[in-house]
Amino acid sequence: MAVLHHHSFCPHSRFVRLAMGEIGLEPQTAERKPWERDTDFLLLNPSGTTPVFEENEIAIPGASVIAEYLDETRGLGVQGRRLLPADPAGRVEVRRLLDWFNGKFYDEVTAHLVTEKIYKRFTGGSPDAGAIRAARANMRYHLRYIGYLAATRDWLAGSEMTYADLAAAAHLSCADYLSDVPWEEDEMAKTWYARVKSRPAFRTLLADRVPGMMAPAHYADLDF
Numbered sequence: 177m178a179v180l181h182h183h184s185f186c187p188h189s190r191f192v193r194l195a196m197g198e199i200g201l202e203p204q205t206a207e208r209k210p211w212e213r214d215t216d217f218l219l220l221n222p223s224g225t226t227p228v229f230e231e232n233e234i235a236i237p238g239a240s241v242i243a244e245y246l247d248e249t250r251g252l253g254v255q256g257r258r259l260l261p262a263d264p265a266g267r268v269e270v271r272r273l274l275d276w277f278n279g280k281f282y283d284e285v286t287a288h289l290v291t292e293k294i295y296k297r298f299t300g301g302s303p304d305a306g307a308i309r310a311a312r313a314n315m316r317y318h319l320r321y322i323g324y325l326a327a328t329r330d331w332l333a334g335s336e337m338t339y340a341d342l343a344a345a346a347h348l349s350c351a352d353y354l355s356d357v358p359w360e361e362d363e364m365a366k367t368w369y370a371r372v373k374s375r376p377a378f379r380t381l382l383a384d385r386v387p388g389m390m391a392p393a394h395y396a397d398l399d400f
Contacts, residue, residue: 178201178204178229178230178231179203179206179231180203180228181191181205181206182206182210183207183226185386186227187346187347187349187350188225190346190347190349190350192227192242192243193377194345195243195339197377197378198259198342198375198377199250199259200257201246201250201281203229203231208226209298210224210225211226216307220237222315225237227239229242229245229341238277240278243259244260247260259342261336261338266334270311270333270336270340273332273340273343273357274339277347281318281347284311285308285323285347286311286351287351289309289311289351289356290350290354291307292307292308292356294313297386297388297389298362311351311356315356318356319357319362319365320365322368323362323363323364323365324343324364326364331396335338337372341372345369345373351380353395369400370398370399371400374398382396
């Protein structure tokens with residue numbers, strides 16, 4: 177039995193869900209609340225962070241580790257849907273962008289937005305307005321970079337859709353739910369995101385909701 181332990185608005189979890197959807201993998205899911213430090217979950221991943229994928233009595237922790245595991249175990253079998261290129265140069269570029277979005281983008285944007293505007297609704301903390309302002313300012317820089325990549329390539333890492341596109345879209349989807357993406361500032365980034373958002377793998381993400389918090393009208397609109 178395969179199980180994905182995730183949180184609906186953890187961007188790393190969303191990235192893994194998108195990747196699994198693209199390759200046709202449908203594990204059981206278990207919603208986790210990282211702030212609760214559940215003992216059973218800590219046995220799977222001592223860091224207490226999501227996502228964790230359980231398969232064949234192996235616990236695979238973290239988005240990048242899971243992505244590599246999926247490529248090693250299923251990459252050659254998904255043909256045109258392989259999300260990590262076969263050539264070394266292509267793999268380097270995808271991994272570089274994975275580090276950018278799951279590392280730099282997360283640290284500078286989504287970690288602040290999700291923690292301050294979603295997680296703290298359930299932990300009882302007060303949102304840090306300064307952290308939110310910093311995240312919004314950093315978002316503009318990242319959105320321009322995504323727009324630059326989208327304008328110069330067919331997809332963010334090259335000629336095919338890869339993990340890089342799914343990671344960027346996963347992080348943007350969290351910020352978009354919170355109305356913190358200034359789409360009007362970069363048409364190329366907006367057009368690229370609409371392409372990714374329209375894929376079948378995105379449907380379950382667009383159905384997620386935070387209790388008591390409405391999504392903007394365009395959030396689940398495939399035509400933006």
